[in-house]
Amino acid sequence: MTQIRQILEMNAFDIRKGGAGPVGRRLANLGAASVLFYREPIEMVSASGAWMVAKDGTRYLDFYNNVPSVGHSHPTVVAAVTQQIGTLNTNMRYLVEVVDRYLEALKAKLPADLSNVVLTCSGSEANDLAMRVARRATGGTGFIVTETAYHGNTALVTDASPSALKRGSLPDFVVTVPAPGSAAYGADIAGGFARAVEAAMAELKRRGLKPAALLADSIFSSDGIFADPPGFLLPAVQAVQAAGGLYIADEVQPGFARSGTAFWGFERHGIAPDIVTMGKPMGNGFPMAGMAARPDHLAAFCQDVGYFNTFGGNPVAAAAGLAVLQVIEEEGLQENARVVGAHLKAGLEEVAANAPQVAEVRGSGLFIGVDLCAPDAPERPDAEVTVKVIDAMRNAGVLIGAAGRYGATLKVRPPLCLTRAEADRFIEAFAGAVAL
CATH class of the missing domain: 3.90.1150.10 (Aspartate Aminotransferase, domain 1)
Known part of the structure; x- marks a missing residue:
């Protein structure tokens, strides 16, 4: 075996x-x-x-x-980071023009309704926040992920990252589905994956839980990279949304133009995600990440606990991120x-x-x-x-x-x-x- x-x-x-x-x-x-x-x-x-x-x-x-x-050590990114760290670097509690300039440039690449962006230091933090926001927005607690998913290493996100486990089992609030490939679903990947997600929601219900979200990396990186056919992810997302759950598009790996045909992985599937998380490629090696959400979802979450990240969205990170967007466009x-x-x-x-x-x-x-x-x-x-x-x-x-x-x-x-x-x-x- x-x-x-x-x-x-x-x-x-x-x-x-x-x-x-x-x-x-x-x-x-x-x-x-x-x-x-x-x-x-x-x-x-x-x-x-x-x-x-x-x-x-x-x-x-x-x-x-x-x-x-x-590209490693890209001169535009190096120059932007060097200039900014030699001028000012502080936390998000001050108004610094480069931070809002970056946020607006990033939002121009995202769906219009995801108009609030929270910047963090890692994709793990971004996914952790996204899961918490999803729970507050839906009243659900359950999550559906793929069998070999990896979404980060905070306590909550590790619970939703089967590939990180060396021993033990996933908590009851996490149900897995096979990766969207022909080995599991034959020729009907879209239909098969949607039915698997529906079965996962039924399993959550059997456990007495309501789904909060389908959390999926839109190119299924850790599962072995499953990109085609374009659009196959949409029926599964629609099934979750129809049941009152959200779709969290984990773009930490597939985002920022990597797929070639789209800037974001979810765009290849014609999806309107409820939350988008991003990380790794944002700063070309400078640690930064973020979560984009609807204002009503974020406001509901912040009524309960609020959110602040000392280094998330610092001016040097914003300068790096802005330079990355500039290079992707200009080159x-x-x-x-x-x-x-x-x-x-x-x-x-x-x-x-x-x-x-x-x-x-x-x-x-x-x-x-x-x-x-x-x-x-x-x-x-x-x-x-x-x-x-x-x-x-x-x-x-x-x-x-x-x-x-x-x-x-x-x-x-x-x-x-x-x-x-x-x-x-x-x-x-x-x-x-x-x-x-």
Whole structure:
């Protein structure tokens, strides 16, 4: 039986082995909370664009994470942050023009009815706040998430993040549904996923609970990247809204032009979300996140407890966020994600056609999932093959990570500035890795 993998164990150094030098130093400082990429961790010293440089001088093409969304050390973002931190940085209790300028620029990208934005420091905080707002707005307490979802690490959000659990079970107020792929729903992904969500609501009712929200990352990143067909998510969202619940669109990973065909993942599905959360790519590496909500929903929540975040929405974060929006627009990065992403996906599909250990290539823009399998059994995910491919690509100077229920999906999400030549470099490294 294929083993289910916990998200922090994927492509990670086993801290039980201990270590010396920089690894030992990190373990001594963080202890059991240490999480390091790769079975042989890399000490990084610099990065630019889509490239990172290790202490030993090795240059790596970074396809691993979408935090530096417009490119590592982007000069526009660097200049904005440097100028602002040298001028003023404080909390949200003062009027600082750059903060409201950023909020207005961000709101121009969002549905008009989501006119209140609360800025936080992390996607975890944003999702935690969204869940609390949803409970207050609906009077419900139950949440529906996918089986391998990851939404953050506060106490409440961890309860709604099945992939974060190493042991134990989810609380009664959380019900899971299979990820929206053909393995679970066949050809009718939209109908099958909607019926699964309706069954989850029925299960909450059986437990004596009312649904507060469907909380879903709109490209299902941790589940293994499920983007198509566009529109499949809408019937499930409509079912939840018809039952009095909300849809929280977790855009922490798919947002900010990554899908190429839309600025937000939910836009690809024609959805009007009730709450949108965002994070990682907002500040291109500067920690910032946020939640957008309807004024009536936020006002109802604030009648009970209010909300304040000392560092959320500080002027330096606002300057970073404004610079990111500027770069996406001026450099045409959404269109670049669409065009270069389509080229990358086509190249990976061409490799897959001649590689029996590649089961499927999925995704949109510069967010692609590649399922790896046992060479003689495409229906059986193979985490060991995945680890070998990841290590081989590292040896070829390319960084990539894993996702999915079984840790057998390559999670392809390079910076939005990726060039066609860099995409070709990745394809070449992938072809070599799966040929070993």
